[in-house]
Amino acid sequence: MFACAAMAFAIVGASAVLLAADVYLHWRVQNAGAVNVWGYRGPVVGRKQPNEVRVVVLGGSTAFGYGLPSNEAFPFYLEQMLNAKTTGVRYRVVNLGAPGQGAFGFRFDLEDYAYLGYDLAILYEGYNDLGKTDLPNAVPPRDGPNELLWRRQSPVFRATGYLPVLPLVLREKAMKLSAGGDLDAAYSGRVVFKPGLAARATAGALQAAASIADSLGSAIGRVTADPQAAQPGRLDTDTWRQYTASVLSAVRFARSRAVKVIVVTQPYASDSHIAQQRALVLALQSEFGSDPAVRYVNLGTLVSLRDRTMAYDGLHLVAKANELIASRLVAPVREMARPL
Numbered sequence: 001m002f003a004c005a006a007m008a009f010a011i012v013g014a015s016a017v018l019l020a021a022d023v024y025l026h027w028r029v030q031n032a033g034a035v036n037v038w039g040y041r042g043p044v045v046g047r048k049q050p051n052e053v054r055v056v057v058l059g060g061s062t063a064f065g066y067g068l069p070s071n072e073a074f075p076f077y078l079e080q081m082l083n084a085k086t087t088g089v090r091y092r093v094v095n096l097g098a099p100g101q102g103a104f105g106f107r108f109d110l111e112d113y114a115y116l117g118y119d120l121a122i123l124y125e126g127y128n129d130l131g132k133t134d135l136p137n138a139v140p141p142r143d144g145p146n147e148l149l150w151r152r153q154s155p156v157f158r159a160t161g162y163l164p165v166l167p168l169v170l171r172e173k174a175m176k177l178s179a180g181g182d183l184d185a186a187y188s189g190r191v192v193f194k195p196g197l198a199a200r201a202t203a204g205a206l207q208a209a210a211s212i213a214d215s216l217g218s219a220i221g222r223v224t225a226d227p228q229a230a231q232p233g234r235l236d237t238d239t240w241r242q243y244t245a246s247v248l249s250a251v252r253f254a255r256s257r258a259v260k261v262i263v264v265t266q267p268y269a270s271d272s273h274i275a276q277q278r279a280l281v282l283a284l285q286s287e288f289g290s291d292p293a294v295r296y297v298n299l300g301t302l303v304s305l306r307d308r309t310m311a312y313d314g315l316h317l318v319a320k321a322n323e324l325i326a327s328r329l330v331a332p333v334r335e336m337a338r339p340l
Contacts, residue, residue, distance in 0.1 A: 039151045039163030040113070041070040041095035048092075048117045053337045055079075055093045056116065058109050058250075059124035062266060062316055064097030072319040073097070077326035082333060089337070094118070098150035102128035103243055105149050106250030112151065112161070114257070120336055121254050122329065123247060124264045126276055127315065131237040134272040136305060138315035144235050145242045240276045244283035251284075251294055260293040260336045264329070267303040269315065274300070292340055297332050299325060 057075040065073025079093035132141030288294040310321040
């Protein structure tokens with residue numbers, strides 16, 4: 001009994017230390033480039049207030065605002081603009097962007113954050129579901145469907161809704177070392193840097209520390225992300241059926257819960273992206289063309305991704321471009337927020 005008690009005390013103590021370190025890291029980095037303790041950008045939103053319209057924005061790194069503080073991502077600007085000239089209604093916009101995640105993750109994020117009581121969902125992603133040719137530099141090539149569930153990789157998040165940031169911080173430090181300081185290249189799989197022995201050793205130690213931090217989550221109990229959700233096979237870039245099916249699945253999920261939806265085409269990245277979005281429009285019209293609670297907004301020509309003063313790496317937008325994106329979504333959001 002004494003041995004069991006000592007072991008339990010040690011586990012609880014170690015877990016408390018890791019949790020305290022993780023909460024502190026969240027506090028340090030959530031505004032700069034990470035997420036809060038519940039896995040989304042910006043401050044934690046409280047209980048939904050009377051006369052509050054709550055909006056969630058889902059997408060990949062361009063919705064997240066990768067490379068920018070949370071108050072320069074377009075969901076932040078959208079909330080500011082919505083509340084600039086309004087009486088009686090308060091808008092709250094929650095940024096659920098997930099770097100690297102494609103349309104496959106939409107439905108899962110809508111499910112995981114249903115407790116927020118959102119009224120409207122904005123679906124903003126297409127780049128992470130393109131193939132392996134005709135791509136912007138910042139988009140990794142893919143042979144198969146993008147089935148990344150960014151938050152559900154964490155057993156802690158799947159079990160509790162709390163998203164630990166410590167393993168992510170340690171892994172990104174290791175990736176940055178291995179990529180010669182270029183984290184973007186590490187994420188996109190375009191690393192050409194060959195790290196020296198010391199850098200490899202340090203990166204290995206950081207990866208090991210990240211694995212130890214992950215073990216705290218594993219101790220809670222393994223929870224599968226969704227064993228039935230995988231879409232095996234090669235990526236369909238002729239009809240874009242896998243991509244459109246993921247978007248339609250998310251819209252169905254939202255509408256089954258009386259949530260309104262705005263599907264947005266991002267600034268065009270390539271001819272393949274244009275073709276993908278045309279397929280999306282046809283799919284939306286076919287299934288939801290008569291539903292006034294589902295709206296499509298095309299921002300494809302709003303910003304040129306070739307203009308490095310607007311897209312710093314040819315894909316991710318700078319603050320002023322995100323403001324422009326937000327400004328074009330104000331009217332659709334206000335119109336959709338009205339009773340049908």
